[in-house]
Amino acid sequence: MLNTFLSLRLLSELDVxxxxxxxxxARKMKKKEREPWSKKKRKMAKEQKAIDAQMKExxxxxxxEERERMQSETLKLVFVTYFKILxxxxxxxxxxxxxxLAKYVSYIPSY
Numbered sequence: 856m857l858n859t860f861l862s863l864r865l866l867s868e869l870d871v872x873x874x875x876x877x878x879x880x881a882r883k884m885k886k887k888e889r890e891p892w893s894k895k896k897r898k899m900a901k902e903q904k905a906i907d908a909q910m911k912e913x914x915x916x917x918x919x920e921e922r923e924r925m926q927s928e929t930l931k932l933v934f935v936t937y938f939k940i941l942x943x944x945x946x947x948x949x950x951x952x953x954x955x956l957a958k959y960v961s962y963i964p965s966y
Contacts, residue, residue: 857940857951860933861958865926933959 892900933955940952 857936857948857955860936860955861951863929863933865930865933865959930959 937952937956940948
């Protein structure tokens with residue numbers, strides 16, 4: 856079980872999302888198929904697009920902060936597990952514990 860902690864990529868893993876380009880391209884209509892928009896409708900669409908961009912940016916910030924918080928909490932629990940094993944002085948688990956501590960010690964912020 857302790858060796859599975861070594862495969863965790865905490866605080867360095869990037870959140871890769873599926874591409875939305877294909878969905879947006881499928882929704883776009885050809886020029887011939889579109890109806891002409893009034894000036895008011897174009898202005899509203901432009902404002903909505905700006906609002907959507909701001910909301911998307913705000914959501915990305917919240918997602919990043921949430922992911923960082925969860926990864927920090929996971930790292931804290933991994934260290935708690937390692938230190939409990941060190942405290943128990945279990946010879947069978949000592950090698951894996953020390954290897955894990957060596958790997959994750961670089962994640963600890965220095966003050």
